[in-house]
Amino acid sequence: MLKGWRSTAIVTAITLVTFIVVPKLYDNQFLLFNMMMYMALAQGLNIIYGYTGYLPFGYVGFFGAGAYAGALVIIFLHWMPLIAVLVGGLTAVLFGMVLIPLFRLSGAYFSIASLAASEALYYVVANPHLEKITQGPYGISMPQAYDANAAYWTMLGILALSLVTSGIIRRSRFGLALSAIRENPLSASMSGVNVVQMRSLSWLLSAFIAGLAGATFGWYISVFYPETVFSLTIGVFTIVFILFGGIGTLIGPIIGTLILYGLYNYIGISTPQYFQIAYGLLIVLLVLFLPNGLVSLLKRRGVDVP
Amino acid sequence: MSPDAPILEVGNLEKSFGGLKALNGVSFDLHPGEILGLAGPNGSGKTTCINAITGVFRIDGGSIRFAGEDIHHRATYRRVRKGINRTFQVPRPFPGLTVHENVLVAAHYGSGEHADAMTLLEDTGLAEFADKPARTLNSSQQKMLGLARALATKPRLLLVDEIGAGLNPEELSAMAQRLRGYANQGMALLVVEHLMDFLDQVTDRLVVMDAGNTLFTGKLAQATEDPRVIEAFLGG
Numbered sequence: 171m172l173k174g175w176r177s178t179a180i181v182t183a184i185t186l187v188t189f190i191v192v193p194k195l196y197d198n199q200f201l202l203f204n205m206m207m208y209m210a211l212a213q214g215l216n217i218i219y220g221y222t223g224y225l226p227f228g229y230v231g232f233f234g235a236g237a238y239a240g241a242l243v244i245i246f247l248h249w250m251p252l253i254a255v256l257v258g259g260l261t262a263v264l265f266g267m268v269l270i271p272l273f274r275l276s277g278a279y280f281s282i283a284s285l286a287a288s289e290a291l292y293y294v295v296a297n298p299h300l301e302k303i304t305q306g307p308y309g310i311s312m313p314q315a316y317d318a319n320a321a322y323w324t325m326l327g328i329l330a331l332s333l334v335t336s337g338i339i340r341r342s343r344f345g346l347a348l349s350a351i352r353e354n355p356l357s358a359s360m361s362g363v364n365v366v367q368m369r370s371l372s373w374l375l376s377a378f379i380a381g382l383a384g385a386t387f388g389w390y391i392s393v394f395y396p397e398t399v400f401s402l403t404i405g406v407f408t409i410v411f412i413l414f415g416g417i418g419t420l421i422g423p424i425i426g427t428l429i430l431y432g433l434y435n436y437i438g439i440s441t442p443q444y445f446q447i448a449y450g451l452l453i454v455l456l457v458l459f460l461p462n463g464l465v466s467l468l469k470r471r472g473v474d475v476p
Numbered sequence: 477m478s479p480d481a482p483i484l485e486v487g488n489l490e491k492s493f494g495g496l497k498a499l500n501g502v503s504f505d506l507h508p509g510e511i512l513g514l515a516g517p518n519g520s521g522k523t524t525c526i527n528a529i530t531g532v533f534r535i536d537g538g539s540i541r542f543a544g545e546d547i548h549h550r551a552t553y554r555r556v557r558k559g560i561n562r563t564f565q566v567p568r569p570f571p572g573l574t575v576h577e578n579v580l581v582a583a584h585y586g587s588g589e590h591a592d593a594m595t596l597l598e599d600t601g602l603a604e605f606a607d608k609p610a611r612t613l614n615s616s617q618q619k620m621l622g623l624a625r626a627l628a629t630k631p632r633l634l635l636v637d638e639i640g641a642g643l644n645p646e647e648l649s650a651m652a653q654r655l656r657g658y659a660n661q662g663m664a665l666l667v668v669e670h671l672m673d674f675l676d677q678v679t680d681r682l683v684v685m686d687a688g689n690t691l692f693t694g695k696l697a698q699a700t701e702d703p704r705v706i707e708a709f710l711g712g
Contacts, residue, residue, distance in 0.1 A: 343584050343585075346573075346577060346580065346581055346584070347581060347584075347585060349570070349572070349573055349577075350570050350573065350581045352572075353569075353570035353571060353572050353573060354568050354569070354570055354571075356532065356552075356568060357564075357568045357569070357570060357625075358570075358581070359551075359552040359553045359556070360530065360552065360556060360561060360562065360582075360625075360626070361556070361581045361582035361585055361586055361625060361628075361629065362553050362556040362557050362582060362584075362585035362586035362587065362629050363553055363581065363585045364551075364553050364585075365553070366551075
């Protein structure tokens with residue numbers, strides 16, 4: 171675990187260079203933007219779920235919190251979008267801090283409680299009585315901030331940050347402690363690990379990445395409704411992508427997003443009925459034959475998967 | 477703290493689970509370099525006592541002093557960093573991590589001075605499995621891994637929970653010798669055990685518990701003749 175920095179650096183570099191070069195050859199920038207966004211979210215989720223074993227079904231709550239916080243400081247305070255993105259990340263961290271007591275729950279209870287928290291935030295934001303602040307159900311419109319190119323490169327930066335963070339955690343003592351917590355929290359305590367602190371830190375890091383991604387997404391599209399950024403589909407996609415690729419690895423979420431989001435765009439938008447069948451079939455096959463994701467095929471052959 | 481002061485002082489420990497009083501006024505102390513046996517029938521509160529000392533749960537009453545400091549409010553990881561550790565009756569390794577990583581976590585986080593994980597694995601006979609996942613070890617190897625992990629935090633007090641179960645007589649003698657070796661280096665050990673022969677090899681001082689109470693404290697030879705101890709073990 172404490173080796174393999176080189177493979178981590180290579181995976182990160184290839185991914186980033188791809189998203190720098192491909193826009194010159196392929197003009198669907200929004201697809202590439204979304205792919206980067208899902209890869210960043212997948213790495214963010216990986217930090218909490220892959221390393222500590224806690225699966226927040228309501229992960230999208232951080233994304234939505236970031237999107238709204240970023241938009242509101244642009245609209246009301248006229249702050250630069252880049253600063254607004256940072257505010258989005260920090261707001262998600264704040265939301266994450268409020269939710270730390272959820273760690274008293276375990277397994278499915280934690281997952282469901284985080285989903286409830288995300289939905290609660292959605293209903294607060296979408297409340298018509300808060301129209302003067304959040305625009306309520308009528309959504310956000312900030313055409314003055316629209317700059318798709320700048321948002322694209324910002325998302326690339328967030329992807330880089332998420333990959334580097336996830337890669338460092340995976341190869342560090344901190345990552346080792348998180349893995350120990352995932353395997354057995356009591357034994358981790360008996361090894362001197364401050365379980366509450368470590369778990370909270372990974373939770374907040376994970377929230378920060380989702381908040382940044384949410385704020386940048388809001389900036390990119392610049393017109394959105396509460397259900398756009400609190401959509402359960404975003405959360406479910408992220409979870410499925412990292413499960414498909416392989417949790418607890420750097421490359422797994424990248425491969426998972428590339429294949430499944432690619433498939434979604436290839437057949438999911440034009441013929442959603444076939445997409446649903448293909449998606450369902452893939453997930454069934456995955457659970458039956460590759461519960462640890464695609465990268466487990468390499469692990470079985472003794473490859474040290476980054 | 478004077479050199480002959482006890483490293484662990486446990487006074488009137490109390491702990492209830494619902495209507496069950498698992499600990500009901502347990503008291504004993506332990507000096508550096510000493511091995512104290514803790515015996516008693518099933519359900520008498522031995523493991524509960526270890527859990528209380530290591531902070532797995534908070535006690536309802538009484539005091540736990542380690543190296544002169546009241547630690548009963550401290551979180552488990554803080555007690556570990558102060559120099560307390562334990563082994564588990566049923567081993568609790570990190571099954572998906574390698575054997576080496578299992579010990580490495582404790583070596584990194586357990587104390588200020590980093591122990592050498594590989595040396596500990598060699599010492600406990602696990603070096604050849606260093607890169608294998610801990611789940612592939614058999615149960616006695618997992619017990620040794622638990623011991624290596626506890627030692628990686630450089631404990632001054634080691635609580636050993638039924639480490640002799642499942643070992644053959646030769647392995648038991650080797651284990652007894654190993655524990656005596658730790659005590660000779662100044663470590664204090666509390667050895668919870670059912671096997672009187674094993675206790676006889678490691679210590680001559682014993683606490684016997686029954687139904688959460690301290691039934692007997694004294695020489696092991698006297699315990700085996702004490703009618704209360706005989707009654708507790710044999711049910712009268």
